[in-house]
Amino acid sequence: xxxxxxxxxxxxxxxxxxxxxxxxxxxxxxxxxxxxxxxxxxxxxxxxxxxxxxxxxxxxxxxxxxxxxxxxxxxxxxxxxxxxxxxxxxxxxxxxxxxxxxxxxxxxxxxxxxxxxxxxxxxxxxxxxxxxxxxxxxxxxxxxxxxxxxxxxxxxxxxxxxxxxxxxxxxxxxxxxxxxxxxxxxxxxxxxxxxxxxxxxxxxxxxxxxxxxxxxxxxxxxxxxxxxxxxxxxxxxxxxxxxxxxxxxxxxxxxxxxxxxxxxxxxxxxxxxxxxxxxxxxxxxxxxxxxxxxxxxxxxxxxxxxxxxxxxxxxxxxxxxxxxxxxxxxxxxxxxxxxx
Amino acid sequence: xxxxxxxxxxxxxxxxxxxxxxxxxxxxxxxxxxxxxxxxxxxxxxxxxxxxxxxxxxxxxxxxxxxxxxxxxxxxxxxxxxxxxxxxxxxxxxxxxxxxxxxxxxxxxxxxxxxxxxxxxxxxxxxxxxxxxxxxxxxxxxxxxxxxxxxxxxxxxxxxxxxxxxxxxxxxxxxxxxxxxxxxxxxxxxxxxxxxxxxxxxxxxxxxxxxxxxxxxxxxxxxxxxxxxxxxxxxxxxxxxxxxxxxxxxxxxxxxxxxxxxxxxxxxxxxxxxxxxxxxxxxxxxxxxxxxxxxxxxxxxxxxxxxxxxxxxxxxxxxxxxxxxxxxxxxxxxxxxxxxxxxxxxxxxxxxxxxxxxxxxxxxxxxxxxxxxxxxxxxxxxxxxxxxxxxxxxxxxxxxxxxxxxxxxxxxxxxxxxxxxxxxxxxxxxxxxxxxxxxxxxxxxxxxxxxxxxxxxxxxxxxxxxxxxxxxxxxxxxxxxxxxxxxxxxxxxxxxxxx
Numbered sequence: 001x002x003x004x005x006x007x008x009x010x011x012x013x014x015x016x017x018x019x020x021x022x023x024x025x026x027x028x029x030x031x032x033x034x035x036x037x038x039x040x041x042x043x044x045x046x047x048x049x050x051x052x053x054x055x056x057x058x059x060x061x062x063x064x065x066x067x068x069x070x071x072x073x074x075x076x077x078x079x080x081x082x083x084x085x086x087x088x089x090x091x092x093x094x095x096x097x098x099x100x101x102x103x104x105x106x107x108x109x110x111x112x113x114x115x116x117x118x119x120x121x122x123x124x125x126x127x128x129x130x131x132x133x134x135x136x137x138x139x140x141x142x143x144x145x146x147x148x149x150x151x152x153x154x155x156x157x158x159x160x161x162x163x164x165x166x167x168x169x170x171x172x173x174x175x176x177x178x179x180x181x182x183x184x185x186x187x188x189x190x191x192x193x194x195x196x197x198x199x200x201x202x203x204x205x206x207x208x209x210x211x212x213x214x215x216x217x218x219x220x221x222x223x224x225x226x227x228x229x230x231x232x233x234x235x236x237x238x239x240x241x242x243x244x245x246x247x248x249x250x251x252x253x254x255x256x257x258x259x260x261x262x263x264x265x266x267x268x269x270x271x272x273x274x275x276x277x278x279x280x281x282x283x284x285x286x287x288x289x290x291x292x293x294x295x296x297x298x299x300x301x302x303x304x305x306x307x308x309x310x311x312x313x314x315x316x317x318x319x320x321x322x323x324x325x326x327x328x329x330x331x332x333x334x335x336x337x338x339x340x
Numbered sequence: 341x342x343x344x345x346x347x348x349x350x351x352x353x354x355x356x357x358x359x360x361x362x363x364x365x366x367x368x369x370x371x372x373x374x375x376x377x378x379x380x381x382x383x384x385x386x387x388x389x390x391x392x393x394x395x396x397x398x399x400x401x402x403x404x405x406x407x408x409x410x411x412x413x414x415x416x417x418x419x420x421x422x423x424x425x426x427x428x429x430x431x432x433x434x435x436x437x438x439x440x441x442x443x444x445x446x447x448x449x450x451x452x453x454x455x456x457x458x459x460x461x462x463x464x465x466x467x468x469x470x471x472x473x474x475x476x477x478x479x480x481x482x483x484x485x486x487x488x489x490x491x492x493x494x495x496x497x498x499x500x501x502x503x504x505x506x507x508x509x510x511x512x513x514x515x516x517x518x519x520x521x522x523x524x525x526x527x528x529x530x531x532x533x534x535x536x537x538x539x540x541x542x543x544x545x546x547x548x549x550x551x552x553x554x555x556x557x558x559x560x561x562x563x564x565x566x567x568x569x570x571x572x573x574x575x576x577x578x579x580x581x582x583x584x585x586x587x588x589x590x591x592x593x594x595x596x597x598x599x600x601x602x603x604x605x606x607x608x609x610x611x612x613x614x615x616x617x618x619x620x621x622x623x624x625x626x627x628x629x630x631x632x633x634x635x636x637x638x639x640x641x642x643x644x645x646x647x648x649x650x651x652x653x654x655x656x657x658x659x660x661x662x663x664x665x666x667x668x669x670x671x672x673x674x675x676x677x678x679x680x681x682x683x684x685x686x687x688x689x690x691x692x693x694x695x696x697x698x699x700x701x702x703x704x705x706x707x708x709x710x711x712x713x714x715x716x717x718x719x720x721x722x723x724x725x726x727x728x729x730x731x732x733x734x735x736x737x738x739x740x741x742x743x744x745x746x747x748x749x750x751x752x753x754x755x756x757x758x759x760x761x762x763x764x765x766x767x768x769x770x771x772x773x774x775x776x777x778x779x780x781x782x783x784x785x786x787x788x789x790x791x792x793x794x795x796x797x798x799x800x801x802x803x804x805x806x807x808x809x810x811x812x813x814x815x816x817x818x819x820x821x822x823x824x825x826x827x828x829x830x831x832x833x834x835x836x837x838x839x
Contacts, residue, residue, distance in 0.1 A: 010729075015689075199707045201699040204692060211685035218643060218674045218683065219697050220667050278687030 017281040020272020020323075024287035028294060035298030042301050049180060053172075055293035056186035057241050057260075058267050062285040063193050064237035065264030065273075067230045070197075072210040072277025073121055073128035075234045077113060078264050080139035082257025085110055085242020087143040087152065090252025094147075094158035099167045107239050113139055114235030118228025136261070143254050152252035164250065171247030182244055189240060193233060194282045206230055210277030266317045267292055275321060291316070343370040344406055345533040346422075346502050351400035352412075353386055360386040361557045364400065368502060368535060371528045375548030375563075376537040380766040381737075383557030384537075391422050391504055391535075405501065423495030424504040427511065427764070429487050430494075431479040437490050438462050438475035445498045465493055469523045483632055485516040489523060496527060503527075504535040509543045510763040513632045513792045514826070515808070521547040539766070540795060540829045541570055570832060580771045584799040587778060588833060598622045601786045602755045606652035606663060608637045610809045617805060617815075619755060619786040624777070626789045626801040631809040635792050642666065642674050642757050642790065656754060670700045673753040677760040680740035686732045691716065693732065693743055694723075697751035719746065738772050741765075745776040755786040762795040770796050798830040 012018055036042040061078060068075040085106050092102035113135055120131035156164035168174075174181045197203040205226045208216040217223055238257070245256045265275070271288030273280025292313065299309045344367050351364035360383040368374045378384050389395060390402070394410035394417055402410040404420060431440045438458035442448060459475035466473055473486055482490060488508060495503045505524075509517055524534050524547060538544050544551050551563040598621030607614045610633045619625050629635035639645075641652060644667045652663035656671050666672050676682040685693055691712055698705050698715075705711050716728055723746060727739055735743065748756055761777060762770050777800055780787055789797050798804070804816045804824075816824060821834040 201703070201706055204688075204696065204699070204706055207688055207692075208685050208696065211687040212682075214643070214676070215683045215685060217645075218667060218676055220670060220700070222668065274687075278685070 021284035024271045028291045039301045052183040053180040056182045058289035059186045060237045060241045061264040062267030062289045064234040066268040066285045067233040070210045071230045076132040077135040078238045079257040079260035080136045081238035082242040083143040084139045085239045086246040086256040087146045087252040090152040090246045091147045093155040096158045110235040110239035114232040118231040122224035122227030168247040270320045347403040349401045352398045368533045373534045373548045375544035375551030379555040421500050422502045423500045425491045426506045433480040441494045485512045506537045509793045514630045542827045603655040621784045623802045624787045624800045626797045626804045671754045673748045673756045675758045677763045679744040683744045758789045794828040
């Protein structure tokens, strides 16, 4: 068939969200090279390793927020859930609970929050901004209360130094094939959720409810279940990030994950995930998280102040959303043809 | 001599180099109800825009109250004092009827608003047209008929002498349409003029004095009062007529009766008895709701958007289902009204849209590219290979209809509920939809059409069930269509046969 013999580049670009993803990757390469030229330390192996490790947190948070954004919703409770996860896991371990059991209990708590978010938004039709704002406060409150309104002691005091080291190495300090485990964890999670989103029925349903929820409903999509699944993915990723932060500090910090929900939005949006729903791919989120972290790392390397870093990142996020809105509304090239 | 309220003289209008209106010549007299029958949608949106706003013309003049308001020499780009009532309301939600009519109008100068005064001002208007409506009612709580009447009143109060009603018969029930016609005649007598746009001459003929026939942005003919009979349209609808005649003749030749597919039972608040019907495979059943409340209840049941509990069951063979499960059971399919706007996922690819309902039949359709490739190979000759490389926005209206109906064909349901399938479609697309529906019937799928307005449904119907508020449902078999006590499109075919 003639139509099948197409330009391969065109075929790649025709994939939903691929254009924005490739743009983000191109931006990433340019940013990286630019910072590398200013300060050659950016190119060193250790810096790359550190970059990959710190990017992993943003990637996981980005995956969490992207799933929810694609359904046309938002999850403001991600950051607080990260804090809750870190605090629950750390508190349990300081009480001597086996880390595996602590992880399972933490995951169950986060999943419960995901279910609540999914039901509030999907079943009870609460505006996602308000619903997750509520759970944001609740989960942060839980993070505070878990250990009686104070940060936990070192987890080694409860489970012993060896177990604590194992836990910390598994999530943060250890390496496999020369790369930090944090990165491998993020990549495994990324691959699982990438497959779920692009190759399964659930993935199509997630896109469909973000694109046209009424049509999705008429086509037999269970909107409540699909919305809940997206919030569950968000909860799982938040839980893992919480555990990573717990491993990094070796203790639980009540303020852990503060503002992470916004970092998630930024990673997704820079990578082409539309905040209006229905569009985006996790490859883009990977690019978005990398851009974010490379910028932060590069600006640090060149000695930029924190304020400058925030301003640059803020401008990039606004620009990415503006691009999405302009492309969607087709304002580019639109002229008043009637004017004589 | 009657005054002229509106005139378009040699109007030619282009957008992005495309001629949308060409050499438009017509006038509307004081107290006249002028019908408009567009055979395709080309230029219709521009025509409505030009009525509302004075956009730059390529040629010609537009007069309102015998004064030039727009011409090719220059356009003020200002708004005209003309009310245009369409599918989408112009009433502000969260505000009352009285606020919408009186407060939100040009020239309302009062700073302190007294609801009781506004309501008292509204009362004579409502009494005048025998409408039972409260001034304090909120705009979003109104039925569509009430909304249309309030918009007419808003225009009347604002002093608009020309009111345009666009495809209203697809929005309100038969009973309400009769009331609306009465209100229009009432205001026409008082000197207000109307442009009444509708797709069916049978609808136009009931209320209009004259009618303009439009095609491709050109006026084909203006029917004078003595010419207002159906035969005058045959030359423009002969292809469609031929298609339907062929279909009905084939049907008469005797196709074997299909087997029972589905039995449905639904308790609807405003009906005297529960709605109950059976459908057999390959049968087209039309359910016409003469009452809008019933229609909306039915719509909510089919789209599973009813908030209050209700009782309803469907039997598919021996299996019993609750009506709440209708959307999740792939043996049932629902095609919403105006499906090209409501049923497509614009962010998903053509292939994703096409295969969307296939995943219960073929679980690995999303994981395995070879399934999608073989679907493409199979359907490319039918749908056109180029559509697979297009985004949803790039598809033509016809291609969008084809996509929606092919998706349903791929799903292979036993029964399809179509909600006003011909709504909002021009003649060309109505023919196309008709063919697509026929394709479903040909495959042995039972089609149940839900409508407030019969439109083209009688051209396909094997049976018609009419439902009305506090009345029992009345069923008509195809042989009885000729005796239907109404004026509806395609009835003449059955009446010809009975003669």
